[in-house]
Amino acid sequence: MTKRKFNFLFVLVIIASLLVAIAPGAAQEKTDIEVWIAFVDFRLDWAVDVANKFNEAYPQYNVTIQEYTDYEPLLDAYTLAQEQGNPPEVIQLFEVGTQFALDSGWFRAVSEIVAGREEIGGQAVAFDDIVPVVSGYYTIGGDWSSVPWNTSTPIFYANTNLMEQAGVEAIPTTWQELEAACEQFQPLKEAGTIAGCITWPNHGWFYEQWLAQQNELLVNNGNGREGRPSEVNLTSDASVNIVQFHKDMYDKGYYVYSGVQRDWTGTVQSFSSQQVPFIMTSSASAGGITNSALETGFDVVTSRMVYDGEVGWTGNIIGGATMWITAQDDPAVEEGALAFLLYFNNTENAASWHAASGYVPIRDSAITLLENVAADNDLGWDIDNKTRNALPAGNWFELNPNFRTASDQLGESELTLATAGAVFGTFVETRNIVTQAIEDVMLLGLDPAERLAAAEAEANVLLGEYNQLYVE
Amino acid sequence: MYMISPLIVVVLAALVGALVMAYHFQRRQALSLTLGAAVGAGAGVAGALLVMVPLNFCTFEAERQALDFIFGVVLIVIGMAIVLIAANWLVPRLVRRENLLAMADTQHGAFRAGVLPPLLFLLPTLGILGLFLYYPMFDTFRLSTLLARLGAPRSAFICLDNFTRLPADPTYMRSLMTSFSMAFAIVILALALSLLIAVMAYQPIRGARIYRTLLVWPYALSPVIAGIIFRLLFNPTAGVLNYVTGSLFGVRIPWLLDPGVAPWTIILASVWNIMGFNILFYIAGLQNVPSDLQEAAAIDGANAFQRFFRITFPLLSPITFFLVVTNTTYAFFDTFGLIDFLTGGGPVGSTTTLMYKVYELGIVNRDLGKAAAQSLVLFMIVIAVTVIQFRGSRERVTYGA
Numbered sequence: 123m124t125k126r127k128f129n130f131l132f133v134l135v136i137i138a139s140l141l142v143a144i145a146p147g148a149a150q151e152k153t154d155i156e157v158w159i160a161f162v163d164f165r166l167d168w169a170v171d172v173a174n175k176f177n178e179a180y181p182q183y184n185v186t187i188q189e190y191t192d193y194e195p196l197l198d199a200y201t202l203a204q205e206q207g208n209p210p211e212v213i214q215l216f217e218v219g220t221q222f223a224l225d226s227g228w229f230r231a232v233s234e235i236v237a238g239r240e241e242i243g244g245q246a247v248a249f250d251d252i253v254p255v256v257s258g259y260y261t262i263g264g265d266w267s268s269v270p271w272n273t274s275t276p277i278f279y280a281n282t283n284l285m286e287q288a289g290v291e292a293i294p295t296t297w298q299e300l301e302a303a304c305e306q307f308q309p310l311k312e313a314g315t316i317a318g319c320i321t322w323p324n325h326g327w328f329y330e331q332w333l334a335q336q337n338e339l340l341v342n343n344g345n346g347r348e349g350r351p352s353e354v355n356l357t358s359d360a361s362v363n364i365v366q367f368h369k370d371m372y373d374k375g376y377y378v379y380s381g382v383q384r385d386w387t388g389t390v391q392s393f394s395s396q397q398v399p400f401i402m403t404s405s406a407s408a409g410g411i412t413n414s415a416l417e418t419g420f421d422v423v424t425s426r427m428v429y430d431g432e433v434g435w436t437g438n439i440i441g442g443a444t445m446w447i448t449a450q451d452d453p454a455v456e457e458g459a460l461a462f463l464l465y466f467n468n469t470e471n472a473a474s475w476h477a478a479s480g481y482v483p484i485r486d487s488a489i490t491l492l493e494n495v496a497a498d499n500d501l502g503w504d505i506d507n508k509t510r511n512a513l514p515a516g517n518w519f520e521l522n523p524n525f526r527t528a529s530d531q532l533g534e535s536e537l538t539l540a541t542a543g544a545v546f547g548t549f550v551e552t553r554n555i556v557t558q559a560i561e562d563v564m565l566l567g568l569d570p571a572e573r574l575a576a577a578e579a580e581a582n583v584l585l586g587e588y589n590q591l592y593v594e
Numbered sequence: 595m596y597m598i599s600p601l602i603v604v605v606l607a608a609l610v611g612a613l614v615m616a617y618h619f620q621r622r623q624a625l626s627l628t629l630g631a632a633v634g635a636g637a638g639v640a641g642a643l644l645v646m647v648p649l650n651f652c653t654f655e656a657e658r659q660a661l662d663f664i665f666g667v668v669l670i671v672i673g674m675a676i677v678l679i680a681a682n683w684l685v686p687r688l689v690r691r692e693n694l695l696a697m698a699d700t701q702h703g704a705f706r707a708g709v710l711p712p713l714l715f716l717l718p719t720l721g722i723l724g725l726f727l728y729y730p731m732f733d734t735f736r737l738s739t740l741l742a743r744l745g746a747p748r749s750a751f752i753c754l755d756n757f758t759r760l761p762a763d764p765t766y767m768r769s770l771m772t773s774f775s776m777a778f779a780i781v782i783l784a785l786a787l788s789l790l791i792a793v794m795a796y797q798p799i800r801g802a803r804i805y806r807t808l809l810v811w812p813y814a815l816s817p818v819i820a821g822i823i824f825r826l827l828f829n830p831t832a833g834v835l836n837y838v839t840g841s842l843f844g845v846r847i848p849w850l851l852d853p854g855v856a857p858w859t860i861i862l863a864s865v866w867n868i869m870g871f872n873i874l875f876y877i878a879g880l881q882n883v884p885s886d887l888q889e890a891a892a893i894d895g896a897n898a899f900q901r902f903f904r905i906t907f908p909l910l911s912p913i914t915f916f917l918v919v920t921n922t923t924y925a926f927f928d929t930f931g932l933i934d935f936l937t938g939g940g941p942v943g944s945t946t947t948l949m950y951k952v953y954e955l956g957i958v959n960r961d962l963g964k965a966a967a968q969s970l971v972l973f974m975i976v977i978a979v980t981v982i983q984f985r986g987s988r989e990r991v992t993y994g995a
Contacts, residue, residue, distance in 0.1 A: 194958070201745040201960075226745060381830070381851030381941045551959050558943070565853060565942050584959075591746045 243461030437535025611638020813870030821935025
């Protein structure tokens with residue numbers, strides 16, 4: 123093509139696109155829905171794929187996904203976007219941000235948009251299909267504020283080859299059994315084969331799980347579910363018990379601490395490189411850990427998070443994030459955002475999301491679907507080609523027993539105020555304070571009760587300040 | 595209710611200002627006593643109001659603690675000092691009808707159209723400084739008196755609580771200690787090692803120019819990149835350093851895990867990072883040490899050590915002094931990137947410096963008020979350290995001749 127011809131074409135294209143932009147209706151009919159999520163790996167690819175499918179099926183909407191590296195930077199960016207008056211329509215917000223989100227006044231409650239309807243923009247609402255432990259966490263007084271998405275719970279992963287080598291017969295289910303098993307691993311540790319018996323990220327989430335297992339509340343006023351909490355409680359017997367357990371495990375050389383708080387990747391690396399026979403981490407790692415074990419050549423079996431056998435087990439709490447809809451002047455935009463989120467979490471997508479990642483299937487119907495996978499399906503996820511593929515027909519959970527543990531653990535949890543999880547404005551900060559206290563107790567050998575008392579005072583000052591700024 | 599009424603505070607400030615200025619004007623400026631008293635009283639009132647009107651005299655409220663009262667008095671003294679020094683400069687010049695814009699003794703030429711064109715040319719610079727430096731600074735002052743969170747619908751005025759609570763906060767006092775001891779170690783080690791290397795690289799050897807160029811390179815790396823590289827080196831299980839020490843000596847050092855070792859890891863990495871900068875200046879300085887002095891001393895029988903400590907080192911003192919000031923600033927402010935990527939302030943807060951604490955408070959915890967207050971304290975500390983260094987160095991630094 124000659125240069126002149128090219129120039130002519132270029133001008134034509136510009137004129138045409140200007141016309142399209144000016145033409146009333148043609149381009150403006152599409153409702154733009156920007157969604158911010160905190161994943162950058164295959165989970166982002168999965169979300170983009172679903173968004174593209176939604177855009178194809180519902181051409182009146184244009185959903186775009188913007189990725190962030192983690193929950194905190196996403197929330198920071200959103201806060202600034204709000205102050206500049208240009209927020210996205212939907213964001214993914216971690217579970218501990220729930221009270222903050224409610225207090226901010228930035229979001230429209232999902233129940234308000236639904237207003238009793240059964241269907242939004244062609245998508246069934248069907249919130250009664252959400253598994254109880256998820257609805258227990260995210261609903262307050264029966265109302266949904268946000269739409270749940272990625273939901274996980276910590277589970278126990280065991281390297282059965284190393285267990286055989288050490289002569290450990292059964293996967294431990296309680297703290298006491300764990301300590302006994304760890305004792306049996308000591309010769310392997312002394313021989314330099316392994317670095318220790320078990321690891322998990324030092325992160326307040328695990329502390330909160332153990333608190334819920336013992337049916338103890340983190341904050342007053344029914345864990346913040348019966349009224350706005352005014353006090354954080356870190357000095358209960360259950361709380362001291364948990365930190366003492368950390369201290370014992372660390373002092374005896376059973377627990378391997380990487381020295382870095384919230385070290386999700388480092389702990390999994392230790393397990394995958396067979397430096398530790400046991401790890402407790404999010405069920406969302408089930409896929410990754412099982413695959414890397416397959417590559418390295420060892421067998422991994424998942425089981426439930428260990429609990430204190432002397433106190434008993436009430437249940438576990440979920441972790442993860444939900445999708446919040448920014449309050450808009452135009453209700454049509456809010457409805458569009460909700461329609462997308464309902465599609466995003468419909469039965470097929472919830473099942474596919476679970477199979478791709480290991481996050482809990484959040485719908486009962488999704489579990490049923492996975493128990494009877496048809497020969498012709500597109501529920502699987504091909505990480506390399508970033509497309510859906512087919513799962514093997516049959517019962518997914520029987521074919522992949524490691525993916526079943528999380529649902530079982532949550533499904534059998536008794537729903538109490540403790541296992542529903544705490545709701546309060548300074549949850550993020552309190553979690554950091556607890557994480558620091560546990561590190562101090564382990565590395566400096568401090569007394570758990572004394573260190574927790576200091577942590578509680580610190581957390582209460584922050585909660586008091588928060589309430590001063592947010593509560594009328 | 596006030597424990598001491600604002601009126602009394604202002605009257606006291608006026609009295610003190612009048613006394614100081616009356617004395618000063620009569621003795622030093624050869625001006626009248628009454629003029630001094632009048633100017634001093636005015637300046638005293640202005641100084642007190644300057645700091646206390648934004649605070650609404652809250653430090654003198656009845657329900658406040660003794661510490662608030664002391665902070666209030668100190669603030670008034672600072673405010674008065676600022677206005678009094680300005681008045682001391684301005685009033686005598688006004689009385690003698692001197693040209694206020696003629697700052698220097700010699701006039702270097704002037705714009706014919708008066709002061710407007712030069713101001714016009716300065717406007718872009720002043721605009722940028724005002725927008726990105728002075729406005730944030732004044733906003734920091736405002737924020738430091740508030741209970742404020744990023745994204746919160748409102749904020750609350752809490753007087754000087756963000757400051758007065760600091761002495762009772764053990765984690766703050768600890769990070770204060772950490773900052774000072776780490777800065778001290780970084781400055782001493784960085785200067786000593788750089789001087790040693792600079793002297794060696796200055797020797798007339800083959801390829802000296804190449805060595806000198808290579809030695810400056812570490813400075814070109816940003817602390818963040820350096821942090822990532824060092825994390826790979828210092829990784830306790832998979833790091834190169836532990837592989838070497840492990841296979842050579844059978845020792846594996848917990849570089850980042852042990853609260854006693856981790857600060858030294860940061861210090862080592864910081865020293866490595868800043869050394870290129872120091873070496874550059876020392877080599878430049880060594881080139882200016884006159885060789886006839888060295889030769890004369892050598893002929894008189896001084897050995898190499900004597901020549902270094904009696905001649906070279908004293909003649910390098912201006913450079914050493916400059917480097918002490920810049921390295922102190924580096925140690926307090928610029929080690930942030932290394933800390934964030936290497937240790938994240940841990941383990942058990944052993945590498946949480948004041949700067950890192952401000953980041954944790956302001957960015958991680960969104961607590962803008964406390965972060966603003968602590969960054970102001972850090973700012974004051976670095977100014978104080980620099981002033982002390984300037985004063986202490988007057989006799990020891992020789993600027994030639």
